[in-house]
Each structure stands twice: as C-alpha cells, then as structure tokens.
Amino acid sequence: MPDAPPALPEAASWLADGEFDALRGRIDLRLREYLLAQRADYLRRPVLGALYDDLVEFVLRPGKRLRPMLFLLAERVFAPEEQSTHREKRDLLAPAASLELLHAFILIHDDIIDRSESRRGLPTLHRAIEGRLSSFTDRHRAGNNLALVLGDVLFALAQKSLLESSLPPAVIVRLGSLLLGCMVETGFGEAADIIYGTRDVAKVQTADIEQMYLLKTTRYTIECPLAMAAVLHGVDAAGLDALARVARPAGLAFQIQNDLLEFARFEVSDAEVPADILEGKKTLLMRTAFDLLNETDRGLLQLCFTACGPSEGTVSKARELIAKSGAVRQLGRRMDELFAQADAEIFRSGFSQTVQERLMGLIRLVRGATGGVEKARTHG
Amino acid sequence: MPDAPPALPEAASWLADGEFDALRGRIDLRLREYLLAQRADYLRRPVLGALYDDLVEFVLRPGKRLRPMLFLLAERVFAPEEQSTHREKRDLLAPAASLELLHAFILIHDDIIDRSESRRGLPTLHRAIEGRLSSFTDRHRAGNNLALVLGDVLFALAQKSLLESSLPPAVIVRLGSLLLGCMVETGFGEAADIIYGTRDVAKVQTADIEQMYLLKTTRYTIECPLAMAAVLHGVDAAGLDALARVARPAGLAFQIQNDLLEFARFEVSDAEVPADILEGKKTLLMRTAFDLLNETDRGLLQLCFTACGPSEGTVSKARELIAKSGAVRQLGRRMDELFAQADAEIFRSGFSQTVQERLMGLIRLVRGATGGVEKARTHG
Numbered sequence: 040m041p042d043a044p045p046a047l048p049e050a051a052s053w054l055a056d057g058e059f060d061a062l063r064g065r066i067d068l069r070l071r072e073y074l075l076a077q078r079a080d081y082l083r084r085p086v087l088g089a090l091y092d093d094l095v096e097f098v099l100r101p102g103k104r105l106r107p108m109l110f111l112l113a114e115r116v117f118a119p120e121e122q123s124t125h126r127e128k129r130d131l132l133a134p135a136a137s138l139e140l141l142h143a144f145i146l147i148h149d150d151i152i153d154r155s156e157s158r159r160g161l162p163t164l165h166r167a168i169e170g171r172l173s174s175f176t177d178r179h180r181a182g183n184n185l186a187l188v189l190g191d192v193l194f195a196l197a198q199k200s201l202l203e204s205s206l207p208p209a210v211i212v213r214l215g216s217l218l219l220g221c222m223v224e225t226g227f228g229e230a231a232d233i234i235y236g237t238r239d240v241a242k243v244q245t246a247d248i249e250q251m252y253l254l255k256t257t258r259y260t261i262e263c264p265l266a267m268a269a270v271l272h273g274v275d276a277a278g279l280d281a282l283a284r285v286a287r288p289a290g291l292a293f294q295i296q297n298d299l300l301e302f303a304r305f306e307v308s309d310a311e312v313p314a315d316i317l318e319g320k321k322t323l324l325m326r327t328a329f330d331l332l333n334e335t336d337r338g339l340l341q342l343c344f345t346a347c348g349p350s351e352g353t354v355s356k357a358r359e360l361i362a363k364s365g366a367v368r369q370l371g372r373r374m375d376e377l378f379a380q381a382d383a384e385i386f387r388s389g390f391s392q393t394v395q396e397r398l399m400g401l402i403r404l405v406r407g408a409t410g411g412v413e414k415a416r417t418h419g
Numbered sequence: 420m421p422d423a424p425p426a427l428p429e430a431a432s433w434l435a436d437g438e439f440d441a442l443r444g445r446i447d448l449r450l451r452e453y454l455l456a457q458r459a460d461y462l463r464r465p466v467l468g469a470l471y472d473d474l475v476e477f478v479l480r481p482g483k484r485l486r487p488m489l490f491l492l493a494e495r496v497f498a499p500e501e502q503s504t505h506r507e508k509r510d511l512l513a514p515a516a517s518l519e520l521l522h523a524f525i526l527i528h529d530d531i532i533d534r535s536e537s538r539r540g541l542p543t544l545h546r547a548i549e550g551r552l553s554s555f556t557d558r559h560r561a562g563n564n565l566a567l568v569l570g571d572v573l574f575a576l577a578q579k580s581l582l583e584s585s586l587p588p589a590v591i592v593r594l595g596s597l598l599l600g601c602m603v604e605t606g607f608g609e610a611a612d613i614i615y616g617t618r619d620v621a622k623v624q625t626a627d628i629e630q631m632y633l634l635k636t637t638r639y640t641i642e643c644p645l646a647m648a649a650v651l652h653g654v655d656a657a658g659l660d661a662l663a664r665v666a667r668p669a670g671l672a673f674q675i676q677n678d679l680l681e682f683a684r685f686e687v688s689d690a691e692v693p694a695d696i697l698e699g700k701k702t703l704l705m706r707t708a709f710d711l712l713n714e715t716d717r718g719l720l721q722l723c724f725t726a727c728g729p730s731e732g733t734v735s736k737a738r739e740l741i742a743k744s745g746a747v748r749q750l751g752r753r754m755d756e757l758f759a760q761a762d763a764e765i766f767r768s769g770f771s772q773t774v775q776e777r778l779m780g781l782i783r784l785v786r787g788a789t790g791g792v793e794k795a796r797t798h799g
Contacts, residue, residue: 077603081634087607087613148571150563158764176617184613187567191528192606194574199599208588214593219579223457226572227467231563233467237556360776 050404051112053397062269067108069132070139071099073200093167096142100159102335106264107135109401113268116397131320133204134214134267137286141218141259145225147190151183154234164189174327185365194222199252214267221259228255235321239341240329243321257290261405265398281388285381285398291406297372298324302367307359312354319344328364336360378406430784431492431778440664448489448584449512450519451479453580459639466554469513473548474569478523480539485524486644488514492541493648496777508514509651514594518644520577521598525605525639527570532564533694574602594647600637605703612692619721620709620722623701637670645778661768664782665778667774672757673785678704681745685738692734699724708744758786 051059056065074095082088091188115121138365149155157163159179162170169182200214231251235243265282274282302311302324315322329340343353361367385398431439440757454475459605462468494511495501522625530543537543542550548569548613549562581595615623645662654662681693684705709717723733741747765778 058568079604081604081607081630084630087611090607127702148567152567174618181613183619185610187532188606188613189530191574192572192603192610195599195602195606196573198578199596199603202592202596202599208592211592212582212588213615216582218580219575219582222575223579224459224461225574226568226575227461227470229568230470230572231467232563233568237553237561250461250464 049402050407051115051397054112054115059370062111063104063108065132066111066135066139067099067102069136071095073136074098074196077196077199080393083131089171090168090185092187093164093171094193094415095162097147097158097167098140098202102139104139105405106138109261109404110138110264110268112401112404113265114271114399116394117268117274119271120391130205131271132156133206134201134218135200137197137218138259138264138418139205140193140200144193145259146228147186149191149229151186151190152229153318153320154352155314165231173360193306212269213270217266217270218259218263220376221263224254224258225256228253228258231255232320236319238321239357240325241323241337241341241345242316243345244379245323245326245330246322248321248326252291253287256294257286259289261293262286264284265401278388278390281384281390285388285402288377288384289381289402289405292374292381293378295323296406298322299370299374300365302358302361310353312349314355316354319349324361324370327370328361328366331359331364331366331369358395378402428450430780430787431495431777432780434495435493438757440489443484443488446515446519447479447510449516451475453516454576457576463489463535466520469551470548470565470569473544473551474573477527477538477544477547478520478573480541481537482519484519485775485785486518489641489784490515490644490648492781493778493785494646494651496774496781497652507675510585511651513586514581514598514647517577517598518579518639518647520580521571521602521639524570524573524577525609527566527573529609531566531570531714532609533698535694540669543728559730566693567767572732590651597646598639598643601643604634605636608633608638611635612700616699618701620701620705620724621717621721623706623708625703628701628703628706632668632671632674634675636667641670641673642666643779648743658768658770661764661770665764665768667780668757668764669761669782670787672754672761673729675703675754675757678702679747679754682741683736685740689735692729696734696737699727699729703743704746704750706747707750708741710738711744711746716744758782 052254056061078088078091082091111131114126146158147164151165154412155163156166161167163186165182165186168185169178179289198219201218203213204211206214222246231247232255235247237252246294258325262283266279269278270281297314301311301315304311304415305313305316314320315325325340329337332340341361342358343357381402382399385395385402388398390398455582458471459594462471481485491509491511521570526538527544530538531545535543536546541547543566545562545566547559548565552558552561560630578586578595581598582591584591586594597785608631610636610783615627615631642663646668648657649658649662678695681691681695685693685696695705701798705720709782718738723729723740724739761782766783768775769780770778
C-alpha cells in the first residue's frame with residue numbers, strides 16, 4: 040500500500056489554516072480533470088484505452104506533489120498581496136500540473152532504465168503493463184516498450200498542459216522554455232548516472248556524482264519550480280541567480296536525504312533493496328563509504344558490483360560494508376550543512392525579509408519531503 | 420553510405436530556380452546552428468560531450484527533411500504574395516527545425532523498440548553508442564538506455580526550438596499545441612504497432628492497421644506541417660478540416676509506399692530484411708498478403724511469425740509467400756487510388772485554384788519522398 044503523503048503545512052505557516060492541504064487537493068483534481076479531458080476518441084478502442092488508463096492510474100497515485108507545491112507556494116511568496124480571485128484567473132494550476140506530469144514521465148523512463156519493480160508502493164508502469172499482457176508474447180519486452188512510449192506521451196501531455204493554459208502567451212513561452220531547459224539537463228544527468236553505473240566506484244569522483252545529482256534532480260525539482268514562480272512576478276536575472284544558488288545546496292541535500300532514507304529502509308528490511316544497489320549505481324553514499332573504508336574493505340565493496348549481476352550475497356555484503364564505513368553519519372552531517380547553506384544563500388539573496396523567511400519555509404518543505412529522514416539518521 | 424536525398428523541385432515548380440534546394444540547405448544549416456548553440460557548458464565533460472556529439476551526428480545525417488519542407492512550402496502556398504524579407508523576419512526555420520528534431524526523436528525511440536540496426540545508412544543511435552562503450556559493461560543495455568535518454572533530450576530540444584523562436588508568443592503557443600497533440604497521437608500509434616506485433620496476423624484487421632498508420636505517421640508527417648503553415652496565415656477551422664481530409668489518404672499512401680519500398684529492397688537483397696518482418700509487425704502488406712493467400716499458405720505465413728524469433732528460414736519463407744500473394748500489386752493500386760483521393764480532396768477543399776494546384780504539388784512531394792517507389796512497383 041502506498042504511504043499517505045506527509046502534510047508539512049508548517050513549512051508555509053503564513054498560509055491560512057487548511058490552505059496547504061487544499062492546494063495539494065487542487066493539484067490532484069487538476070491532474071485528474073486534465074487527463075480525463077485528454078482522453079481522445081481513438082482511445083475508445085479497448086487496447087489503447089486500457090494503456091491510457093494505466094498511465095492515468097500511475098500519475099494519480101498518492102504522492103507529495105513536491106514540485107507543483109513548491110511552485111504554487113513560491114508564487115505566493117513572491118506576490119503575497121495578490122487577491123485570491125486574481126490568482127484563480129491566472130490559471131496557475133496549468134504549470135503546476137505540467138511539473139507533476141513531467142516528474143511522472145521521468146519516473147517512468149527511469150524505472151525502465153533501472154529495471155525497478157515498484158513505485159509509490161505499486162508496480163512500476165512497465166511491470167503493471169507487462170502483468171496485463173498475454174502470456175504468449177515476450178511480455179517483458181513489450182511491457183518495457185509500451186511504457187517507454189507512454190512516457191513519451193506523458194512528456195507531450197505535460198507540455199500541452201502548460202501551452203493550453205489561459206496565462207498570457209508570452210508568459211507561457213517563458214515558463215515553457217525554462218522547463219524544457221531543465222528537462223535537457225535532467226536527461227544528461229540521467230545519462231551520467233547510466234555511465235557511472237557501468238564504472239568502478241574508484242573511478243567516479245564525489246564531484247562527478249554531485250554534478251550528476253545537480254543535473255538529474257536539482258534543476259527540475261527545486262530550481263525550476265522556484266524560478267517559474269519568480270518569473271511570473273517579474274523577478275530579475277539577479278534574483279533568478281540567487282534562487283539558483285539556494286536551489287543548488289538544497290537539491291544536493293534532498294538527494295542525500297533520499298540516499299539515506301533508501302538505505303535506512305534496506306537496513307530494516309531485507310526485501311527493500313534499493314534499485315541503486317541492485318544496479319551498482321554510484322550514489323554519494325556508495326562513494327563516501329568507499330572513501331572511508333580501509334583497503335581490504337574497499338576491494339570487497341568493489342567486488343560486490345563487479346560480479347555478473349547482484350546476488351543475495353553481494354547485496355548483503357554491500358549493506359554491511361556501507362553500514363560499517365560510517366558514511367551514513369558523515370553524509371547526515373553534510374546534509375545538515377547543505378540545508379544550512381541554502382538558508383544562508385537565502386539570507387544573502389537580497390529578497391525582502393518576508394520573502395526570505397517564507398523561502399526558508401520552502402526549504403523545510405524540501406527537507407521534510409521524504410518524510411522519514413530522521414528515522415534514517417538514527418541508523419548512522 | 421547514405422543515399423543522396425532526392426531533389427524533387429518539380430513538386431514546387433512555382434518556386435524560383437534553385438529555391439527548393441536552397442530551402443533544404445537552410446533547414447540543415449539551422450539544425451546545425453541550433454544544436455551547436457545548445458551545447459551547454461556541462462557538456463564539456465568528455466563523456467557527456469561525446470554523447471551530445473552522437474546525437475548531433477544522428478540528427479544531421481543527410482535526409483529528405485520531408486516534414487520541414489512540407490511546412491516551409493505550404494507556408495508559401497498559403498501566402499504566395501508575402502515579401503521574402505518579411506518572411507525572413509518571421510523566423511519560420513524555428514518551427515521547421517522543430518519538426519525535423521521531433522522526427523529524429525521518434526526515429527531514435529522507434530529504433531530501440533524495433534531493435535533496428537541501421538538508420539539512414541549508418542548504425543542506429545543505440546548501436547552507435549553501444550559500439551563506443553567499454554567492453555566490460557553490459558554494452559547492449561547501456562547503449563539502449565543512453566539512446567532512450569538522448570531521445571528524451573531531443574524531444575525537449577525540439578520543443579525548445581519552437582518556444583525560443585522570434586514568432587509572436589500567441590503563434591508559438593498555437594503551433595506548439597498543434598505539434599504536441601500530434602506527438603500524443605504518434606505515441607499511441609506506436610503503442611498500437613507494438614501491441615499488434617505481439618498478435619497473430621489473423622486477429623489484426625486492415626482497419627486497425629490503417630488507424631495505426633494514421634496515428635503513428637500521418638498526423639505528424641503530413642497533417643501537422645500543413646496545418647502549422649495554414650494556422651500561420653489565418654486559415655479557419657473549416658480549412659484545417661479540409662487539410663486533414665487531404666492528409667489522411669496522402670499519409671496512408673505514404674505508409675504503403677514505405678512498406679512496398681522496403682519489401683522491394685528485400686526482394687533484391689537478402690541482406691535488406693525489413694525490421695517489420697524481423698519483428699513480426701502487422702503491416703498492410705503482411706495483412707493484405709494474408710487475405711489473398713489460400714488457407715495452406717495463410718497457415719504457413721502465420722507460422723513464420725510464431726516461431727521463437729525470426730530465422731533465415733522463416734524470413735525467406737515469409738518473403739516468398741508475400742511475393743506470391745499478389746499483395747504488392749494490389750497495394751500499389753490502392754496507393755495510386757489514395758494519392759488520387761488526396762488530390763480529389765484538394766479539389767473539394769474550397770481553397771483558391773492557385774492554392775489547390777500548389778497543394779497538389781506538395782502531394783507529389785510526399786509521393787516522391789521515398790525516391791524509389793516506381794522501382795518497388797515493378798516487383799508487383
């Protein structure tokens with residue numbers, strides 16, 4: 040069963056009571072309505088219709104909606120005085136939905152690439168489709184191929200949501216261009232992740248991994264939602280640069296938080312092997328463990344990922360080595376420093392004090408987003 | 420070696436001498452300049468830079484540029500009197516480049532899905548990347564995954580080219596929305612193609628295949644370029660409907676032409692097995708052959724695609740059965756009828772006589788686009 044998404048309205052305590060959850064509810068409603076409206080006539084054919092339903096089910100699974108929430112909240116940060124009726128007219132839910140649809144598209148393709156089995160507590164899209172295909176076919180391959188194509192469809196639908204909003208065309212073009220720039224970077228971040236996955240951990244430096252995290256996650260997850268909100272309210276190039284300097288440490292901390300949480304789950308349950316470990320991905324956790332271990336243990340860690348595919352033995356040995364290295368504690372400290380650095384960048388940003396305080400609230404939202412990092416920390 | 424792209428300036432005899440080839444030259448130049456300008460700083464890293472170079476090389480391989488040519492020529496059809504200086508200012512090359520980049524993106528993902536080996540006379544993108552990867556890794560899988568991600572990057576770059584053009588924002592939004600609607604349909608057409616590929620030919624009806632061709636190819640190849648040009652010059656909804664009625668038979672004829680050409684190449688050379696036959700795709704040629712064969716031969720044709728993977732024997736038997744069925748001759752006639760039907764729809768369209776004549780020229784461009792159909796016909 041999927042976890043209930045964490046609330047965290049305290050990250051935006053300046054909102055009216057209940058407004059935080061109401062915003063998330065509006066995002067989900069818009070996603071549902073939009074995807075329903077896009078159900079074209081040709082999807083009445085049974086097979087294609089079922090695929091579209093699979094896609095809609097995947098997108099609508101309960102989630103944190105972190106990216107659209109960051110956008111909608113940041114929009115209020117930059118224009119706190121704006122009347123709510125005026126805001127409704129601006130159709131902010133179109134770009135918000137766009138951000139969530141793009142995220143779902145990225146997850147679909149990532150899950151194919153990483154051969155992941157589950158997402159948000161249910162089968163990944165390629166596995167869900169595979170499960171419904173006839174047993175006479177090469178189900179595995181057909182499931183992968185169909186999910187690949189549905190990911191492409193979702194990328195198109197995500198852009199379409201923005202282009203068909205009632206925002207002024209010049210604003211739409213600006214926001215779309217920002218988003219697409221981030222998507223290009225996300226693609227190259229994913230490419231770096233794939234390439235590093237094929238390499239020995241000794242040959243992938245910490246700086247490479249941090250750059251990969253920045254491209255793959257930070258840009259579209261943190262910086263883009265903030266920048267889109269800022270652009271809507273005429274924040275200038277210097278302001279956008281300041282936001283990028285805030286997003287960079289916050290995004291890296293967010294990724295470390297994810298690494299730590301996945302590892303903490305794995306320490307609690309043998310069944311929760313992170314895809315990163317199965318796939319030999321070069322995470323900061325893996326690289327930090329390698330740095331901290333002695334020569335013998337380093338060699339063992341390398342061997343865990345050079346055997347032909349992961350086994351119960353190599354996976355459990357890798358867990359033991361990472362745990363004993365002290366990498367979890369060290370990265371926990373680094374995460375704290377990075378979140379503090381994001382706050383310091385906000386302080387240096389030149390935005391008004393009200394904007395600064397509220398942006399710091401948004402960083403707390405990013406920090407709380409995985410909903411279990413404190414639990415992860417106790418394993419350090 | 421890639422074939423030199425066919426010229427066919429006679430399809431637009433109303434252009435000044437040399438203007439047809441000049442237009443195609445400008446498309447290629449714009450593609451090259453745009454991709455060079457998008458080479459971000461982080462691509463200076465050797466590995467990511469090499470991947471970007473692979474992508475650029477793939478896009479710039481010599482090709483017909485059918486979609487951008489249709490758009491640029493149709494734009495002149497709908498505004499024949501416009502001054503060339505005014506036209507230059509409109510930055511028509513941005514949407515033209517967008518169409519070609521989207522086409523290249525579709526080819527990259529299709530080639531992964533169909534496990535194709537070559538494209539435009541050179542290795543497909545996933546094979547080219549695979550060839551450069553270290554032999555210590557699972558090169559095949561890494562090549563596929565990297566090409567998948569580069570396809571996504573190209574989809575983003577294609578949209579970005581349009582959004583960053585100097586056309587008025589309202590026009591950009593309208594064109595982008597049109598394009599994305601077609602991309603959604605292309606995705607579902609591809610999904611139908613994958614699903615039919617897993618089925619017995621007896622269970623995939625001619626109407627299903629024609630619908631699949633419409634979604635997968637006609638919309639983005641023929642209708643979208645014409646509609647984008649029409650929208651630029653204020654053609655109304657009735658005019659766009661008329662263009663869709665022209666595009667539908669022309670696009671189906673174009674697909675049949677491709678099927679026939681691939682088969683003709685295969686009849687000449689054992690080495691040119693069409694991916695469609697290797698993958699058991701349900702083309703109109705395959706289905707028509709099935710309809711025309713007697714019961715024994717039908718059973719044999721079905722058996723050719725139910726064995727575990729294609730072999731020299733099944734592939735050559737399929738060729739023999741298709742050849743003896745008379746399907747090539749029948750589909751050749753159908754193709755002629757469909758192209759004639761497209762002309763008839765132009766005649767009924769209500770456009771001025773000049774526009775009608777020039778649109779008929781564009782249908783001749785579509786007809787000549789594969790550059791070898793007459794050769795294919797002789798094998799009927």
